[in-house]
Amino acid sequence: MDWIKINTQEDIDNLLEKFNGFHDSCLVSLSYVSGSYVDKTDFSMVPFNIERTLKVEFQSQFEEPCSSIEMKFDKLIKLNLEPIAPRYTCDILEATIKKIDNYFCWVDTPSNFDINDSPEGTWIICEDMYWREI
Numbered sequence: 001m002d003w004i005k006i007n008t009q010e011d012i013d014n015l016l017e018k019f020n021g022f023h024d025s026c027l028v029s030l031s032y033v034s035g036s037y038v039d040k041t042d043f044s045m046v047p048f049n050i051e052r053t054l055k056v057e058f059q060s061q062f063e064e065p066c067s068s069i070e071m072k073f074d075k076l077i078k079l080n081l082e083p084i085a086p087r088y089t090c091d092i093l094e095a096t097i098k099k100i101d102n103y104f105c106w107v108d109t110p111s112n113f114d115i116n117d118s119p120e121g122t123w124i125i126c127e128d129m130y131w132r133e134i
Contacts, residue, residue: 003072003130006104012097015131018066022095025060027108027122032076052076054124057134058092068134075127077103082122097129104129 006012019025035051038044054073060066073079084090096107107123 001132001134003132006097006129006131009099012099016095016097019058019069020060020062020065022058022060022092022108024062025058025092025095026090027092028057028059030054030056030081032079052126054079054126056124066133069131070134071106072130073104073106073124073126073128074130077125077127078123079125080121080123082120103127 004011004015006015016022031054033051033053034049035053036045036047036049039046052075054076056071056073057068058071059068092108094110096105096109096111098105098107103125104127105123105125106129107119108121111119111121
């Protein structure tokens with residue numbers, strides 16, 4: 001399925017509606033590509049984080065309208081990952097997505113997210129945000 005780019009508050013609202021506000025969902029997996037690498041022929045390094053792409057898979061207990069999505073956070077600025085201890089449930093009750101200045105913020109709780117604070121929980125700040133059903 002094609003990526004759907006989030007540009008506006010309407011795009012954010014459409015995603016939240018499609019995925020039930022992330023209610024009763026969970027973060028299944030994530031992967032990160034920095035863009036830096038070491039050349040295998042001469043072992044020279046390209047030490048620049050030119051890509052900074054984070055992909056995250058979420059699954060929901062709701063079959064409709066959508067039970068699994070993948071989100072792509074391009075030009076990642078910050079990732080705060082706080083996994084819940086195994087003795088507690090890690091289900092997301094509600095997520096918040098906001099556009100603040102030129103950044104998108106995804107937070108795993110209903111929140112008045114302040115980009116200058118470091119709240120508890122998992123949150124992601126990036127320049128470009130996409131999603132697709134999987």
